Amino acid sequence: MRMRATMKDVAALSGVSLKTVSRVVNGEPGVSEELIQRVQSAVAQLDYRHNLAASNLRRGHRTGSIGVLLHDLRNPFSATLLRAIEDRARPAGVAVLSSSLDDLQEREALMAGAMVSRRVDGLVLMPTGDDQSYLFSDIRAGLAVVAVDRPARGVDVDTVVVDNAGAAQQAVAELAALGHRRIACLSDSEQIWTARERRRGYLKGMAAAGLEPDERMVVANLRSSLEATQATLELLDSAEPPTAIFAARNDLTVGVVRALRQRGLQRAVALIGFDDFPMADLLEPAVTVIAQDLEALGARAADLLFARMQQGSAPSQHVEVATTLVLRESGAIPPAASR
Amino acid sequence: MRMRATMKDVAALSGVSLKTVSRVVNGEPGVSEELIQRVQSAVAQLDYRHNLAASNLRRGHRTGSIGVLLHDLRNPFSATLLRAIEDRARPAGVAVLSSSLDDLQEREALMAGAMVSRRVDGLVLMPTGDDQSYLFSDIRAGLAVVAVDRPARGVDVDTVVVDNAGAAQQAVAELAALGHRRIACLSDSEQIWTARERRRGYLKGMAAAGLEPDERMVVANLRSSLEATQATLELLDSAEPPTAIFAARNDLTVGVVRALRQRGLQRAVALIGFDDFPMADLLEPAVTVIAQDLEALGARAADLLFARMQQGSAPSQHVEVATTLVLRESGAIPPAASR
DNA sequence: GCCTAACAAGACAACGTTGTCATTGAGAAG
DNA sequence: CTTCTCAATGACAACGTTGTCTTGTTAGGC
Numbered sequence: 151m152r153m154r155a156t157m158k159d160v161a162a163l164s165g166v167s168l169k170t171v172s173r174v175v176n177g178e179p180g181v182s183e184e185l186i187q188r189v190q191s192a193v194a195q196l197d198y199r200h201n202l203a204a205s206n207l208r209r210g211h212r213t214g215s216i217g218v219l220l221h222d223l224r225n226p227f228s229a230t231l232l233r234a235i236e237d238r239a240r241p242a243g244v245a246v247l248s249s250s251l252d253d254l255q256e257r258e259a260l261m262a263g264a265m266v267s268r269r270v271d272g273l274v275l276m277p278t279g280d281d282q283s284y285l286f287s288d289i290r291a292g293l294a295v296v297a298v299d300r301p302a303r304g305v306d307v308d309t310v311v312v313d314n315a316g317a318a319q320q321a322v323a324e325l326a327a328l329g330h331r332r333i334a335c336l337s338d339s340e341q342i343w344t345a346r347e348r349r350r351g352y353l354k355g356m357a358a359a360g361l362e363p364d365e366r367m368v369v370a371n372l373r374s375s376l377e378a379t380q381a382t383l384e385l386l387d388s389a390e391p392p393t394a395i396f397a398a399r400n401d402l403t404v405g406v407v408r409a410l411r412q413r414g415l416q417r418a419v420a421l422i423g424f425d426d427f428p429m430a431d432l433l434e435p436a437v438t439v440i441a442q443d444l445e446a447l448g449a450r451a452a453d454l455l456f457a458r459m460q461q462g463s464a465p466s467q468h469v470e471v472a473t474t475l476v477l478r479e480s481g482a483i484p485p486a487a488s489r
Numbered sequence: 490m491r492m493r494a495t496m497k498d499v500a501a502l503s504g505v506s507l508k509t510v511s512r513v514v515n516g517e518p519g520v521s522e523e524l525i526q527r528v529q530s531a532v533a534q535l536d537y538r539h540n541l542a543a544s545n546l547r548r549g550h551r552t553g554s555i556g557v558l559l560h561d562l563r564n565p566f567s568a569t570l571l572r573a574i575e576d577r578a579r580p581a582g583v584a585v586l587s588s589s590l591d592d593l594q595e596r597e598a599l600m601a602g603a604m605v606s607r608r609v610d611g612l613v614l615m616p617t618g619d620d621q622s623y624l625f626s627d628i629r630a631g632l633a634v635v636a637v638d639r640p641a642r643g644v645d646v647d648t649v650v651v652d653n654a655g656a657a658q659q660a661v662a663e664l665a666a667l668g669h670r671r672i673a674c675l676s677d678s679e680q681i682w683t684a685r686e687r688r689r690g691y692l693k694g695m696a697a698a699g700l701e702p703d704e705r706m707v708v709a710n711l712r713s714s715l716e717a718t719q720a721t722l723e724l725l726d727s728a729e730p731p732t733a734i735f736a737a738r739n740d741l742t743v744g745v746v747r748a749l750r751q752r753g754l755q756r757a758v759a760l761i762g763f764d765d766f767p768m769a770d771l772l773e774p775a776v777t778v779i780a781q782d783l784e785a786l787g788a789r790a791a792d793l794l795f796a797r798m799q800q801g802s803a804p805s806q807h808v809e810v811a812t813t814l815v816l817r818e819s820g821a822i823p824p825a826a827s828r
Numbered sequence: 829g830c831c832t833a834a835c836a837a838g839a840c841a842a843c844g845t846t847g848t849c850a851t852t853g854a855g856a857a858g
Numbered sequence: 859c860t861t862c863t864c865a866a867t868g869a870c871a872a873c874g875t876t877g878t879c880t881t882g883t884t885a886g887g888c
């Protein structure tokens with residue numbers, strides 16, 4: 151195992167000074183053609199690789215890297231966001247460090263700290279905890295931060311979200327218009343802003359339709375697809391089962407689908423889910439969803455981030471990306487079907 | 490915007506030497522309790538953040554970061570791998586840089602170079618091109634490399650793959666045992682090793698069953714789900730349509746499902762796909778697939794990588810992870826159903 | 829032939845940190 | 859009281875690179 155060649159080695163082999171090697175490697179002007187050749191051949195001969203870390207230390211302290219902290223990189227939601235951000239970073243020569251937070255508060259701060267230690271120029275964060283003020287001093291020191299999917303608290307940063315409450319309300323309105331009166335709502339951890347917002351939208355929608363929500367049908371704090379299946383089964387087996395279900399996150403929606411299948415009720419109980427998911431259109435019945443434009447969400451987040459990395463101090467921007475109610479079969483099932 | 494505090498600033502504020510601050514920050518022994526307190530309070534007061542880049546420069550040159558170069562981070566296949574690797578890296582305090590290659594050869598070398606410039610300690614690579622010898626000198630300099638999903642060429646590195654040909658052959662055997670004789674094969678770019686292997690397995694399976702493959706039914710170089718749909722429609726509309734289809738990658742399988750639906754043949758034509766995909770069990774009919782244990786694949790890759798990062802020179806290991814033929818409905822459709 | 833640009837090339841310090849070694853002082857052993 | 863030991867602390871160089879400044883060389887104008 152041979153040691154890595156440094157500029158010093160290249161300089162020695164080509165018989166020039168360190169600085170001249172630096173100039174050639176960085177493509178700076180003011181080096182004669184002859185020396186450029188000599189240096190380049192030494193670079194090739196020694197397999198010299200530029201060390202960005204050392205370079206950044208001396209230069210303006212930019213590392214050309216960003217951190218992306220999302221919920222779960224395996225989940226298509228996070229994965230699509232990451233990909234959209236990556237596609238903006240690559241042409242800019244910016245490297246992407248990523249991590250799944252699994253909605254763990256302590257992990258959020260821990261991983262953010264790890265990224266700051268590595269001196270990322272920016273951070274795209276899907277906030278987990280209810281307080282991001284730990285980022286304050288880093289932001290003051292020049293760290294660009296964009297909150298995505300959920301707003302940050304305790305610091306003033308650029309934000310890209312969707313109108314969760316509005317979209318949820320619209321979904322409920324859609325079901326109510328079909329004549330549904332017993333509409334259930336399944337949502338995830340109340341600790342998460344989107345879950346609270348979507349639940350709020352559900353309640354607003356119910357109120358707008360003049361419906362009194364049965365609190366037994368409003369189930370929160372579901373942590374997984376499996377728990378959603380369980381909860382749905384209990385609802386379906388109860389004395390007064392719902393005729394329609396609103397599921398507030400894609401994995402919960404899938405859990406609901408499983409439960410409906412188990413009871414053979416997939417064509418009897420209406421369903422609208424928040425977040426589109428792969429194959430939703432190929433299920434039978436195809437599942438009606440509120441789709442977020444994740445490409446746009448990620449692209450906007452990346453744009454805001456890069457803009458802020460360019461010039462740090464500007465008033466923070468709060469962008470709301472539109473959602474689309476994708477009408478498929480499951481959302482069009484009338485209440486009559488359930489008798 | 491205030492400049493970032495350095496150890497020098499902390500030392501000045503707490504009235505100790507630079508080295509003492511370094512000792513406290515790194516938790517090294519030999520500092521009196523009183524000074525530890527003084528330093529820690531200065532650290533807190535100045536919001537000092539340790540600079541890993543500078544630290545690594547002086548230390549053993551390990552950056553505590555790895556690069557992960559996969560096909561497409563949005564695709565559940567790559568996303569699951571990334572997540573499995575991330576889950577091994579996190580407890581080790583290792584940061585993960587990732588990138589999608591989209592099967593572009595030039596991007597592979599480019600991104601690998603970008604990671605090497607950042608001095609990652611290791612690289613998990615899903616090789617795209619047919620020559621990875623450009624990594625030779627970096628490996629000699631201590632870079633740990635693991636090839637995943639496909640073997641690397643031109644360098645001797647640890648490898649984690651599955652028995653693509655064997656699994657494909659098994660799938661074809663399954664279909665042949667049901668009595669299918671006209672079995673189509675849809676595969677992706679011949680440039681990709683897995684595509685070639687799976688096609689080879691298909692041909693072996695056909696031969697083993699005493700079947701002569703009709704070359705019009707062996708379609709290669711499909712680049713997307715859409716192209717798979719197109720190709721399937723053409724096959725279905727031909728004079729002698731297949732009674733069963735083998736699709737060599739998850740997105741192609743989905744494309745085939747779409748085509749079968751369009752012709753109303755989803756319960757008439759058998760289908761087995763390579764790679765499981767979300768919701769495959771919830772489609773009607775549920776899709777029979779060859780499932781790879783991606784958690785295991787990613788975990789094994791990460792294990793090999795970390796082992797090699799620990800002690801560089803050991804004979805390279807070539808691991809084959811088992812696949813499972815997940816028998817669902819679409820693979821059990823008999824040929825009679827197609828008349 | 830002399831002076832001045834203009835340019836090529838190098839010497840040196842600095843980025844933020846840590847390894848190595850020297851210094852200091854206190855307490856133990858004689 | 860001296861010498862020795864040991865623990866705590868600090869001075870300094872070094873990691874690989876680049877910004878700044880200096881030096882040297884050559885060509886051109888008078």
